[in-house]
Amino acid sequence: MAEVAHMIDTEVFLAFSTYAAIVILKMMLMDLFTSYLRLTKKVSYKSRTQQMFYSTHLNQCNVSPKVFANLEDTNLVKTTEDRRKCVRVDPDVERVRRCHQNDLENIIPFVVIGLLYALTGPDLYAALLHFRVFVGSRFIHTVAYLVALPQPSRGLAWIVGLFTTFSMAYRVITTALFL
Numbered sequence: 001m002a003e004v005a006h007m008i009d010t011e012v013f014l015a016f017s018t019y020a021a022i023v024i025l026k027m028m029l030m031d032l033f034t035s036y037l038r039l040t041k042k043v044s045y046k047s048r049t050q051q052m053f054y055s056t057h058l059n060q061c062n063v064s065p066k067v068f069a070n071l072e073d074t075n076l077v078k079t080t081e082d083r084r085k086c087v088r089v090d091p092d093v094e095r096v097r098r099c100h101q102n103d104l105e106n107i108i109p110f111v112v113i114g115l116l117y118a119l120t121g122p123d124l125y126a127a128l129l130h131f132r133v134f135v136g137s138r139f140i141h142t143v144a145y146l147v148a149l150p151q152p153s154r155g156l157a158w159i160v161g162l163f164t165t166f167s168m169a170y171r172v173i174t175t176a177l178f179l
Helices: 002-008 011-040 048-061 080-086 091-119 124-146 153-175
Strands: none
Touching: 011 091, 011 124, 091 124, 091 153, 124 153
16 A cells, blocks of 8 residues: 555656646536537527528527527426427537537546556656647647647547557556456
């Protein structure tokens, strides 16, 4: 038990804690940004017909035009039929939501594998390189997703983060190979 306490007190573990906290906070901010867009996003119309259709339904909703994702989010609307008309999808909100989903799919494995990696006692330089490359790739991925930069920018950022996590997993497996 004293060995684990010593590993947690190392510079590698402190570096991991710092970079893990950064990407977790970034992921949490994406959640807040999604909520912010849902509440502040005005309805955009592709055609005059669509505008007339939504204006009629929004008047029936008796609410300001917000982007409701679920039926239960429209509790202020009186009838179920009117509530259904208020639920819609916005492309900008969906873009941020998909970026947040991608964070969930990549940051959680990084945190779990990164913790195990930090406990294997890697060289500080190698650990910092792994942590910094992953964090940088996630920030580049987010910018590429939200600004809609052309591919392969987002794909390259994603693959760099993925390979970084695989590299740490390889170290964990080869260090503690008890198969």
